[in-house]
Amino acid sequence: MPRVVTFDETGGPEVLHIVEEPITEPGPGEVRIRIEAFGVNRLDQMARAGIGPRPSRLPRARLGVEGTGVIDAAGPQVEGVAGGDAVLIAALPDADVRGTYAEYTVVPAGTVVARPAGLSVIDAAALWVSYSTAYGALVEKAGMRPGDQVVITAASSSVGLAAIQVANQIGAVPIAVTSHAAKKDALLAAGAAAVIASDEENVTEAVRRETGGVGADIILDSVMGPGLAELASAAKFGGTVITVGWLDPRPASFPANPVTIHRYASFEHTLDPVVVRRIAAFLGAGLRYGAVQPTIDAVFAFEDVVEAHRHLEQGQQVGKVVVTV
16 A cells, blocks of 8 residues: 555654555545655644644644645546646645655645656755745745845745745845855855855844845745844835744744735645746746756655654755655
């Protein structure tokens, strides 16, 4: 029988275990996908630890909001895709039931998009969540334009690296922020116009320096927590702060300076087929012209999924952690 990663209680990586489950037939409007690889995301880690935005349905809860594979079977009333199509899974709000940490999963046909031609399985597994989050937050939500100076926190994360590339593709100026000075060279090589290391200088002062004293047009923040107010002070008068993660689980402080703040969740757009088409078109163009190139930090085998989570929790990665099936 096909294998799937489940957990019966929340906790550390060791709560994950591989079990066998009967294969499920797709229902009306659904497709079954033979998973080839999946990305490991902070949202997965948080769900496993019991600190996610919604509780997982235990026991035998599943994980995984993205993956890539081949359609193995299609149920009735499915249009636009068929068996044998290579696809990306674009949105799984019920990952605890349909999660991609598995050899097979059944999802609504509307949640898959065609895998870009020529993209490797590993790169495909690293593409959708990171880039759709970066694009959705910066372009759809914040209205990023050419010439905008954009501060990107947690810049060595998969979302941060995607945001650097999305900003460059638009013609904006990405200013990367990292908590580790040792990552500076890697971020410059990834396309950042400048890199600020918070372990060696004040972020607000450094942003002011890099922007000629004006401040950032947009701040993309994956950290939140009590430092949000100070970070927001690096924005220009009337600038935009958009938060896409919560690496610091403590309550966020409210900034005093006049900025527009958005709390962004990618499902806002990845469940909208019109926006999904725009995202797919943008990423397709970026891949063709070399502006988009997923950064892979490490690749693990399916049997080593616990180690993949331990690696993610160390916080030293630059790019995406991928598991092959």
